[in-house]
Amino acid sequence: MSQTSASVDADARARAAIDGWYRLVLELVRHTPTYSPPVASRAFGYLGVAAWEATVAAHPGLRSLAGQLNDLTPMPNSVDTPPDHGVILNAALAAAVPVLFANTGPTGQRAMAAMTDRLAALVANGVDAAAVTASRNQGLAIANHILAWAATDGGAEVTNMGFAAAWPAPDTPSDWVPTSLVRQQQTPLLPDWGKNRPLAMPAGDACLLPPPPAYATAPDTAFYAEAMAVHTATANLTADQLAIARFWSDDPMLSPTPPGHWITIARIVLDDQDADAVTRADTLARVGIGLADALIACWQAKFAFDLLRPITYIRAQIDPSFTPILTTPPFPEYPSGHSTLSGASAEVLTALFGPELAFADTTHEDDGLPSRSFANFREAAAEAGISRLYGGIHFPAAIDRGLDQGRCVAGWTNALVTRP
Numbered sequence: 001m002s003q004t005s006a007s008v009d010a011d012a013r014a015r016a017a018i019d020g021w022y023r024l025v026l027e028l029v030r031h032t033p034t035y036s037p038p039v040a041s042r043a044f045g046y047l048g049v050a051a052w053e054a055t056v057a058a059h060p061g062l063r064s065l066a067g068q069l070n071d072l073t074p075m076p077n078s079v080d081t082p083p084d085h086g087v088i089l090n091a092a093l094a095a096a097v098p099v100l101f102a103n104t105g106p107t108g109q110r111a112m113a114a115m116t117d118r119l120a121a122l123v124a125n126g127v128d129a130a131a132v133t134a135s136r137n138q139g140l141a142i143a144n145h146i147l148a149w150a151a152t153d154g155g156a157e158v159t160n161m162g163f164a165a166a167w168p169a170p171d172t173p174s175d176w177v178p179t180s181l182v183r184q185q186q187t188p189l190l191p192d193w194g195k196n197r198p199l200a201m202p203a204g205d206a207c208l209l210p211p212p213p214a215y216a217t218a219p220d221t222a223f224y225a226e227a228m229a230v231h232t233a234t235a236n237l238t239a240d241q242l243a244i245a246r247f248w249s250d251d252p253m254l255s256p257t258p259p260g261h262w263i264t265i266a267r268i269v270l271d272d273q274d275a276d277a278v279t280r281a282d283t284l285a286r287v288g289i290g291l292a293d294a295l296i297a298c299w300q301a302k303f304a305f306d307l308l309r310p311i312t313y314i315r316a317q318i319d320p321s322f323t324p325i326l327t328t329p330p331f332p333e334y335p336s337g338h339s340t341l342s343g344a345s346a347e348v349l350t351a352l353f354g355p356e357l358a359f360a361d362t363t364h365e366d367d368g369l370p371s372r373s374f375a376n377f378r379e380a381a382a383e384a385g386i387s388r389l390y391g392g393i394h395f396p397a398a399i400d401r402g403l404d405q406g407r408c409v410a411g412w413t414n415a416l417v418t419r420p
Helices: 003-031 037-058 085-100 106-124 129-150 222-235 239-247 257-272 277-305 310-317 337-353 377-390 396-414
Strands: 359-361 372-374
Touching: 003 037, 003 085, 003 106, 003 257, 003 277, 037 085, 037 129, 037 257, 037 277, 037 337, 085 106, 085 129, 085 277, 222 310, 222 377, 222 396, 239 372, 239 377, 257 277, 257 337, 257 359, 257 377, 277 337, 277 396, 337 377, 337 396, 372 377, 377 396
Parallel strands: none
Antiparallel strands: 359 372
């Protein structure tokens, strides 16, 4: 076998490892009850870091994220010879995924075990036995190092499905109140998530937003106009606007969640480009880091402003029968999580692939929703944001400023150095 063909085989095996694990993780997110969007974003962040650090170990010319991400110390010492990329990458992900998805059900547990066995055989094919052992050991050491780091971020344990055990009654008319009759959702989801340690940005409040329009009930006020914009939009939806709302709904347990949607977009583009394994690991790490930080920043702002949802205000002040087409999520309104994470993801992908890369988003084809085509990532982010207006669950300011917040978050991710 020539040097060139051996290199191609090594890249193909590494691609198979990263693609296999990410396909499975997107399904695990869909079927694991505690995997709300913030929890999913955290998993994608740490899995991306694990994939990248395994890639760095196999390609010494690349740069580790240790010392660049908050509190991440250097990886365990490498072996004398660079490990096999496919074997070390698979070993790291095979060790990390079962920990990050430890509470998935029996089907998910069986799927992880089957993936571990299948990929272990595939990536070791044609590799010297001693190199396989050394590569597996180093991949496991990298995973354990990253998992120990992750365990200290504040988000490792999710109890009561993420809902607060208790929550104070509102102090002012603008405060968030429950919008669901489900007993568990009488308190908000993950109120302390914004206090978690971010990965790349320095703190949860590093991308502060201006306050939303001041709460008011008079028809000539800015806040009333925000509510009327939601009411008018939802009452006059075109067929395409309805399709947009449904396409970007990304409900937990029915989809890979909004973070998984953007991971899927990244994977679609990587496949379109026939990207090598290093590019795949770099891209998925950056998108994962941006997603994780975006929802920490968003949740910090949500609970700092504690704003009520459109359904609460509109039913009280405009239309008692108002019923949006999307179910209102159980946490404060401002800013829009879809907008923040989409703004961040779009800027990260734009930095990697340029501002004019068109793509077709096929995320939901298996669920019966046709693909949607976009001229670039920013256009997709803008549509993801406006989908929440069409769905009747966000005021316009939450969408516009959420996109701004996401762009801010992406600045920290895009500053990371991964290649010489």
